Amino acid sequence: MxxxxxxxxxxxxxxxxxxxxxxxxxxxxxxxxxxxxxxxxxxxxxxxxxxxxxxxxxxxxxxxxxxxxxxxxxxxxxxxxxxxxxxxxxxxxxxxxxxxVETATEVFFENQKKKGKHIFNFFKGHELLKNDTKYILEVGCGAGGIIDYFRDQGFEVKGIDLGKEYVNYGKEKHGLNLETATLADLSNERKPDIIIYSHILEHILDVNKEIELIKQFIKKNTLVYIEVPGIKEIHKNYEANILRYLQNAHTFHFTLDSLINLMNKHGFELVEGNQFVKSIFKFTGVVKGAVNDFSSVINYIDQTEKRRIFHPFTPNAIKRNTKNIILNLLDKSGTRGFARQLKEKIKGR
Ligand SMILES: [Zn+2]
Structure with a gap:
């Protein structure tokens, strides 16, 4: 090991x-x-x-x-x-x-909506939202927070997910166009301009089948947005601890490079992407073989493991720890509520 x-x-x-x-x-x-x-x-x-x-x-x-x-x-x-x-x-x-928590909550929905804003900005930042970008389909949409943001921006949206409870929550509370289904269940549907997979692909067992399926539901210019937790971002988002990154629901732990390898195998080409991983692909039909990412990813894991001991002393960690210490002191002295009110008052001015 x-x-x-x-x-x-x-x-x-x-x-x-x-x-x-x-x-x-x-x-x-x-x-x-x-x-x-x-x-x-x-x-x-x-x-x-x-x-x-x-x-x-x-x-x-x-x-x-x-x-x-x-x-x-x-x-x-x-x-x-x-x-x-x-x-x-x-x-x-x-x-x-x-x-x-037990069930879908508004906090969860709002967090998803923030994610929707990030995705929207990623497209916008790369000038990939054209006048004819109208219809967005999200696979694995949960309660639909992501597409709710796109709907607010004037897009037509649809979301599908297998979690009935979350789908009903988004339909009933937010009036979203959601369906309890997988991509395979959709037939003769209007083809989307953008198809979103946010934190879905790393859960799927037969990814090859899923990507082949995507081909049947896209048209010539459809952009495929794929977001997955990037293993090469552990030093930024998981306190540099690979253990905080790993969760048993994930069958794959992608880097941008391994995701490109997977998509290239099915004739998709990268349009934009980073190691977060946020990525946009389009179908070109050109199939490419994998470029070996093994030494790069192992090297990253080894280096991150070495750097982990110093992580508490990085600027972000110091900021977070100092904030926690101050909040704990305020709690102990019973003045945290007062301090909060004061902060709100200052903000209000
Ligand atoms: Zn392999």
Missing amino acids: RLERLKNNGIPALKLNPLQQKMKVQVSEKVKKEVYQFEEVDCSICNSSEKILIGGKDRYGLYFPVNACRDCGLVYTSPRMTQAAYEEFYNTEYRKLYSG
Whole structure:
């Protein structure tokens, strides 16, 4: 194992609330009793079985073997839960484990809406919103916060998701055009100008099938927006701790490079992209072989692991820690509420 501290010992990297704790125990029990079964898989990009094991658990302390493909650098989970296991997991534990709350909330919706603004700005910043960009389809839209932002900007929108509860929330509370469906369920539909996959692709088991399916639902100029948590951004977004990045719902852990490899395999070409990963692809039909990302990604993981010890002393971490210390002192002295009111008053002026 590349990172010994990621051995499967059950210890989480996050503080879990009681609901998360309960869900974690429930998942562990199902794994132990083989209610949740696992399957060994090869690399989804280059089909190679040559890989090195990076770690054995996720942020919640659940069994989670993560590997890097030696022949193309794709980082992926194997053995991973089977389709049947994942289906039950998404219906019972996933949302509660991930968010720590029972049901869809307005806070969740508003966060998604902010994400919608970021995506809109990404397109706008690269001058990719044309006069004939009218119709946006989002796959895996949850309650629809992302497309709600696009609707506010005057676009026609539609969202599909398998989570009934979230779909109903967006339909009833926000009057959004949402449907409980997958892309495969749509037929003879109007083809979108933009199709959005935000934090979806890293969950899908058969990504090759999904990308082939996208081809049937796009027209010549459709832009495909794909956002996934980039493994090369760990030093920015996860306190430089790979363990905080890893979660058992993810079957793939992309870099921009491995995502390009995957899309190139299906004839898509990168239009814009970064290591966040925010990316836009279009279909050209030109199929390209994978460029090996293995040494680059392993080098990044090793370097980040070394830098992790210094992370508490980086400017952002110092700022966050100082803020927490001050807030704790205010709490202890019982003046935090007063300090907040004062802050609001100053802001109001
Ligand atoms: Zn590979």
